[in-house]
Amino acid sequence: MGIKALGYVVIETAKPAEWDRFLTEFVGVMRAADAPDGAALYRVDDRVFRLRIQPGTREWFVAAGYEVTDRATLDTLAVAVAAAGRPVEWASAQEAAGRGAEALFHTTDPAGNGLELYCGDAxxxxxxxxPIGVPGFVTGDMGLGHAVFSAPNFDETIAFHRDVLGFHETDMPRFNLFGPDGPSMGFAFLHADNGRHHSIAFGEGPVPPSGAVHIMLELPTLIEVGKAHDRMKRFAYPESATLGRHVNDETTGFYVQTPGGFDLEIGCDSLIIDPSSWVTTRHEGISVWGHEWAWQKAMKDQQGEQA
Incomplete structure (x- = not known):
């Protein structure tokens, strides 16, 4: 009983026009017809939508929607989630259809991160x-990309995703993220039943005000990543991390802050694994090169001012 792939994400915003510009003019995704309830829907491939931007009063990452194999698997998963003490709220047929699904239920993990589990993929x-000529995004059987969350109750949350939902451990490192004298933080990169290195990941810490850490979209070439990086600078969107290459999933890319406050990772050349034979790794570094984070730059600037 496992997860096929990340199907879509749901985001609440009081700034729909900013999101529309960000997604269409910067990222290069395609706007689809709006949902019947007024939410803006965006495509990156042949799925009816991959990003749902719904109007609200706050900036909040509502949920990541993960596809399972079929209705029987979904029903079994709902029983397991309820038995684990988490809520199971079934969507109406109309709401499920609006998600491009045959059936789905809403839940949260032990850290409160929003999830939607569904079957059927329209x-x-x-x-x-x-609209800006991006040739496409890397999706297919590997799904939209990945979503990254935080969890203060780290071990409990990872156990839920592994033992109840059926994700699998890919890379389980601990980093002294803030230097050798800083606290050791656990990270978990979990794969679904496909070749993407991770479809969901977690950092040990409080849930951020935006409801998520970042989502990732994969472009087909480094040239497209470079063009996106140029667009980011042209639009003056905040760069959260400079261009670089990760150790564990080998993705080359950068991070930019979305209008919702969480980050978007735009990368390419991500590692494809064999999910049936993968042996869990525990990498000791985040990046092979690059990826200077905004907080690192701010610390450098502050130290320079104090010198």
Whole structure:
């Protein structure tokens, strides 16, 4: 009983126009017809939508939607989630259809992170056409990309995703993220039943005000990543981490702050694993090169001012 892939994400915002500009003019995704309830839907491939931006009063990452194999698997998963003490709220047929799903239920993990589990995945024959000429995104069987959350009750949250939902451990490191004298923080990179290195990941710490740490979209080439980096600078969007390459999933890319406050990782050349034979790793570093984070730069600037 496992997860096929990350299907979509749901985001609440009081700034829909800012999100529309960010997604269409910077990222290069395609706006689809709005949902019946007024939410803006965006495509990156042949799925009816991958990003749902719904109007609200706050900036909040509502949920990551993960696809399972079929209705029987979904029903079994709902029983397991309820037995683990987590809520199971079934969507109406109308709401499920609006998510491009046959059936789905809402839940949260032990840290309170929002999740939607669903079966059935609606596709469209209408071609994906980026408004700025992006040729496409790397999806297919590997799904949208990945979502990263925080969990203060780290071990309990990871056990839920592994033992109840059926994710699998890919890389389980601990880092002294803030230097050798800083606290040791646990991280968990978990894969679904596909070749993407991780479809969900967690850092040990409080849930951020935005409800998530980041989501990742994969572009087909380094050239497209570089062009996106140029667009980020042209639009003056805040760069959360400079260009770099990760150790564990080998992704080359950068991070930019979204209008919702969490980050978007845009990368390419990500490692493809064999989910049936992968042996859990415990890497000791975050990046092979690059990835100077905004907080690191701020600390350098502060130290320079004090010198």
């Amino acid at each position: 596709r469209t024959a209408d071609p994906f056409v980026s």
